[in-house]
Amino acid sequence: MATRTFFARLLVLLLASSPLVGCGDDDSANNAQPNNAKQDVGGDTGQPDAGADASADVLEDAADPDLGAAQPLFEPGPFEVGYREIEVTYDPAGDVTERTLPVKVWYPAAADSGAAPASYAVGGIVEVEPELALDAPPASPDGPFPVTIYSHGSGGEGLLAYPYGELFASWGWVVAAPNHVGNTALDAIGNSSASFAANTLNRVTDITAVLDALETGPGDEALDGLSDLEQVFLFGHSFGAYTTLAVGGADIDFDALQAGCSSYGDGSCEFLAQAEVETTFRDGFGDARVDAIGPQAPALVPLFKDGELAAIDVATMLQSGRLDATTTQDEQAVPAWNGLDNPNDIWVEMPRGAHFSFITICTDLTPDLLDVFRPDATEDGCGEEFIDTTVAVPTLRAYLLGFAQWQVLGESAWATVISDDLVDGFVVTTR
Template identity: 35%
Template sequence: MTRRTLAPIVALALSVAACGSSGDADETAADAATTAPEVTETAATEARASTTTAPDTLLPGTTAPSTNAVPATTSPATTAPSATSAPTADAAEPFTPVDDGPYDVGVQTITLDDDPSRPLTVDVWFPLDASIETATLTPAQYTMLPGVYYESPLAFAATPDATSADGPFPLVVYSHGSGGLRYIHSAYTEALASHGYVVAAPDHTGNTAVERITGGGDDPAVISLDRPNDVRRVIDAMTDPADVTAGSAAANVDPEQIVVTGHSFGGFTTIAMAIGYTNDLGDFAADDRVDAIVPLAPAVSSNSFSDDALATIDVPMMVVVGTDDVTTPVDPNVTRLWDNATLSSPSYRVELVAGEHQSFTDLCAYLDDVPSLPDIPPVVVETIEVMSVEGCSEGDMTPARVAELLDTYVLAFLDEVLAGGPTVLEATGTPPDDVNVVVR
C-alpha cells in the first residue's frame, strides 16, 4: 500500500534531520542525537561501502560500518551478542508478517498546557468506533505550516462524531528523535492504532523541527530531562478519563497497560522512562507505570547511562536497530544496552539487515516527491538527498520491508507481554534472512 499522498512539505524537508545524523556514538545521549545534519553523502556512502562482515557468532547476514566510516565514532561494527544471549531458533513455521489491523484509525491533535512554561502539542491515534462511516471523514493531514501538509492513506481526522472505539486499549507513547516531529514515523504509529492501541506522540518542545529550522533549541542537558518528563505528562493526561483535553481516546485507555517506544534520542527517552536519568541539572525518576519499552536505534552512549544503570532495566524490552546504522551504530549503543539489561524478560534484540538510522522514520516516503514540487528551494532538495542517504539509498532495506518487519515484531512483542500471547517467535515464525532476532 502506498503510504503517502504528498502535498507541499517544505517545512518537513527542512526538518528531516529528525532524529540525528552521523553523530559521535560515544557522546552524551543528547549530543549524539542532536548532531546537526551536515553529514555528507560521501561519508555515508563510504560507510556503506566499508562494511565488514560481523563475527561468525552473529546471526546470518549481519554487517556493520567499519570504524573509519565516521570520524570519532566508537566501533560502529555489530558485535556478537553475549553468550548468555544466544540466538534462539524455536520457531518452526515460516515467517508470517502482519498487515494493517482491523480498526480504522482516527487521529487528533491536542495541547497539554498543565505546565504553561512548556506546552506540549500531542498527536493521538486511536481505533475508530466501527459504527462510523469513514466515507464521511476527511483523511488526516499532518501540517507543519499553513498549506504545508501531507495526507495519511490510513488515518482520518477526528471530529466530534469520529470517536474512539470502546476499550480499554493499551497506551503506547512514542518519542521522536532530536529535531523531529511528533508524526515523523506516522506509518508506525498508525499501524499500532489499527491493531487496537491508543498511541500518543508529543512534540518535544525545544527539540523539534521548528527549533532546527530556526536555529534555536534548548541545551542538550535540559532536553535530556525535559523529554522523559514530557512522556510522563502525556501518560498522566491519557490515563485520566476526566481530562477532556485528551479527547475520547483517553476514556478508552487501559491505565494498567502502558508501553513507551521511541527513535534515537527518543530511544534514550524510552529507556529513561524505565530506569530514570540524572545529570548535573537534576534527576528524573523512573515511571513504574511503564510495562514495557521498545527503543528503536537508541542513543545509548557511555555518558548517558552507566552500565550499572542499564542493568536495572527490569521491564520487558524489544530493541530494534538497523545493522548499517552509522548515527547510533549497533556497537556501542545496542551492544551496551543488551549486554547490561539482563534483568529484562522477555527481551528481544531485532536487527534489520541493511537497515539504517532513517529507516525508522517516514523520510523515504518523501524522497521521490519533494524535488518535483514547484518552487522548492535547492537547499531543501539537497537536505532531503543528504539525509536520505541513511536509509533510502540503493542497497538499503526498503521502507516497505522495514515497516513490515517492524510492525510484525513489535505487535507480536506487545501481544506477548500485555495480553499473554505466544512468544514473538511462536507468533511470527522463523526469522527471514534479512532480520536477526536474539532472545533472552
C-alpha cells in the first residue's frame, strides 16, 4: 500500500511533462467554416467573446424545462447504474505475446440492490465522487443491452469516461472504457510507455478485443451475456478520436507512417518493421460491429489515407472546440469534417471550447493540483475564457446520447432534437 501511494503521488509530478495527445500537422487544412453551420443564440462568429456564454446562464439553461424535447438527454434514464472493473487479455500483433487491459464498465443495474456508491480514483490518487454509479450491484434482468465503448486520450485512462458512462448506463447501455496500456498516465510512472507507432496500432486492436470479450463473456457474473453486440456505439477523445475513426473504418496511410518513423525517436521504426505489424496495418482496422461513432477533439487526422474518412460507412458525430490548442480546429477538426461524407453526420462545435473541455479534470482537480498535473490545461480549456466544463461535458454527452439512440437504436425522433443548438455556446452543423 505504501508503494502504491508513493507511485500515485509520483504520477502527478511526472505527468506535468507527459503530453496527453500526439497530433499530426496538416498545412493544407481548409480553414473555412462550413456554410451550413447554424449560429448559436449569441450570434457567434467563431472568435471568443468574453461576454458570451456565461457559465451560470448556461447552467441555468441546461437545467431549464425550456429545453423541451432535449431535456431528457440531460437527465438520468430509468436504470440504476452499476460499476465494475475487469480485465481483458489478448494476443496483439508484433513481438508481444500477451496484452492485458484494465477495463472500466458501467451497466444497467438491478433496482434496489442496496449496493454502496462506487469509488473512483483518477490516476490512483484523485478521488472523484460518482453521481449515479453503485459498487458492483447485480445487473438488470432486462438485458441484453446495447454497447458503448470509450477510447481515452494519450496519457489518460478509461475512468475519464465516467460522466458519459453513468448517463449512458442509466439509459440502458453497457459502457466499457479500456486503459490503453502503454499509453496511460500510469505508464509515465514506470517508464513503460510504448512507442508512438505501437500505440497507433494497439489502441485500435484494444477496442476490437474489448468487443470480443463482451460478445463471448468477460468472465464476470454480472456482465456475461449482458451485451448486445448487434448495437454498438464508439466514441473517444483526442488520440481516442483517432482510434474511433480507425475502428469506424478509416485506413491508416502505413507508408506515410513508416516514412516518418525516425522522427518519433522511440523505437517506432523497429516496431513497424515487423511483418505481422505491417500486415495488420494494411489489412485495416474497421470493425463491422460498430454502428456509429463520436470522435471528440480528433488527433492525427492527416494519418488517414486520402478518401478514407469518406469511406466510413457509419454515421459520425464530430465534436470539437474552436479554441483547441493541442489538436487545433484548422489542422484536425476541419479536415475531418471535410473528409467525412455520410448524410447523417453531425458536427457539434464549442466556440469557446478547447482540448480539455471534453473531460472533467478542470473541476476534478484543485487549481494547485491541476497546475502540477496538467499545467497547460489552464491555456487549453480550464481558464476563465473557456466554456465551463460543468456545462460542456453534460451537453456533449447529451448530444452523443441522442445520436447513439438515433443511429444505433433507430429512435429517429432524436434526429431533429440533436440537429439544433441545445444550449447557448454550441454550434451544430448538419449535411
